[in-house]
Amino acid sequence: MNSSHFPNRMNARDYLAMFNNTASPGNRGMSLEDDVNESNAFYVAREIASIHKKPTPVQIVKVDYPARSAAVIKEAYFRQPSTTDYNGVFAGKYIDFEAKETKNKTSFPLANFHPHQIEHIKLVLKQKGIAFALIRFTSLNETYLLDGEYLIPYWEKSKQGERKSIPYGDIKKLGHLIPEGYQPRLDYLKIVKDVYIKL
């Protein structure tokens, strides 16, 4: 279990909100995950795409069965996901991505990714899927789509001892700023269409 799942600064309410996708009263504004989930719900409702967040993987150890319809999990543990969080299909294309936000203003720390997520992105690209990261700089209120082909070299270099983050300027140059609006809140498929499908 990777400890980054359990940041110290989170209280239990925020932590649960994260997993159950319900707004916490303590939250100011919406998280990137909220925005992506709401945009995906919009895409599904309009039949524009079928893209979903994968459930949080949980290792279930103990279940009580007080009644047929009310099994209660009494002991379980968070497991590390083996893939990225989001995938689905849009206009015949396989779409796969991870959504991450940082409070940094000058760079995006690569520690936000797990090694197996990068391995997963590599395999998706090899299978000719569309794989990318959605990266939000919360302080700047900017969210970028960065293609997996750009992400991987930064990751590889960081493993060889080079810098452990992607400079903001590089993301601005190599990535695509995603328009924010009302419906959908984060129209990342507009960018996907422009970048991957129209060409």
Added chain:
Amino acid sequence: MNSSHFPNRMNARDYLAMFNNTASPGNRGMSLEDDVNESNAFYVAREIASIHKKPTPVQIVKVDYPARSAAVIKEAYFRQPSTTDYNGVFAGKYIDFEAKETKNKTSFPLANFHPHQIEHIKLVLKQKGIAFALIRFTSLNETYLLDGEYLIPYWEKSKQGERKSIPYGDIKKLGHLIPEGYQPRLDYLKIVKDVYIKL
């Protein structure tokens, strides 16, 4: 929460084995899910495809934090999945399916599917993804791939009061028998390749 998740005949050990994907000592032979999971692991290891089972969705209510690295879920509930169980990418194609087994010998009961799973399959087909069901007749030891385009009319008719199952003969005729072997145990991508990609 759909009660079909909690069949009376299952004991707690078998039930947990189902969710944690570990063989139960009480199991005779391997389940379809075991076979699919093992085949997917084979495909990923050989970089033939990236197809994964989605985690079981769980509504987390209470988490204890005895230590940073050992959060324990103390109360949670099974939620109904909003999609099929499996998806991924193979040779540039989006792949999406549900795997179901029946002890029946003469037909496959449509009650094995949830309405939202059928809606999901419809949307995937609309988005030009490949969507199908893997249907195993455990008594016959036969597993078929049945395309979503064939599945849907049977579902629609059953909603209009017609028969609530697909006859075995129809599945044999419309579907494709999947070869079983050693590695991968259930080579369903061989059929996907023949049916969807070579043509």
